[in-house]
Amino acid sequence: MVEDQKISLDTESPAPAPAPAKVEDKSHNPPPIQNLDVNQADLSKEKSLSFFKAWEDSEKSKAENKAEKTISDILAWENNKKTAVESQLKKIEEKIEKKKAKYAEKMKNKVAEIHKKAEERRAKIAAKRGEEILKTRIMGAKCRHTGFVPDATCGCFQGFSVAKCAKRSLYSMKWFSLLS
Numbered sequence: 001m002v003e004d005q006k007i008s009l010d011t012e013s014p015a016p017a018p019a020p021a022k023v024e025d026k027s028h029n030p031p032p033i034q035n036l037d038v039n040q041a042d043l044s045k046e047k048s049l050s051f052f053k054a055w056e057d058s059e060k061s062k063a064e065n066k067a068e069k070t071i072s073d074i075l076a077w078e079n080n081k082k083t084a085v086e087s088q089l090k091k092i093e094e095k096i097e098k099k100k101a102k103y104a105e106k107m108k109n110k111v112a113e114i115h116k117k118a119e120e121r122r123a124k125i126a127a128k129r130g131e132e133i134l135k136t137r138i139m140g141a142k143c144r145h146t147g148f149v150p151d152a153t154c155g156c157f158q159g160f161s162v163a164k165c166a167k168r169s170l171y172s173m174k175w176f177s178l179l180s
Contacts, residue, residue, distance in 0.1 A: 143149060
């Protein structure tokens with residue numbers, strides 16, 4: 001026995017559990033014949049109880065299996081629905097991304113159009129400025145030639161009549177055609 005303990009210590013495996021103590025009947029005598037019917041009734045009762053216990057265990061396991069199957073069906077349904085919703089979400093996100101790209105392109109085109117219009121306006125203003133500078137040069141040349149010194153940029157506001165102003169503009173057109 002000491003060797004068994006040493007072996008079990010060396011291998012470090014748990015020692016086997018001691019066998020349960022047997023409950024001994026205090027009477028070692030065979031049952032009397034008159035108790036035979038009682039014993040058969042007890043056996044029949046035990047048999048019925050064991051049958052009922054087996055039936056109960058069977059029904060419990062059926063109920064548990066049915067519940068687990070239902071739970072797994074619900075889980076499968078849930079996963080299926082989640083997948084469908086996630087798929088819809090991805091489709092919606094893709095649509096949103098396409099719309100976003102489309103609107104971004106539209107906005108870039110609008111910015112380009114605004115820039116183009118601004119460039120056209122700048123060019124128009126630059127041309128107008130060039131014309132005004134040319135008119136000023138013509139007027140300066142005319143004034144130097146005639147000796148007339150203008151008091152303001154337009155004589156209309158200084159008491160001149162409209163006819164004189166129109167005459168001056170026609171005169172400046174002649175000078176403009178001479179310079180060209």
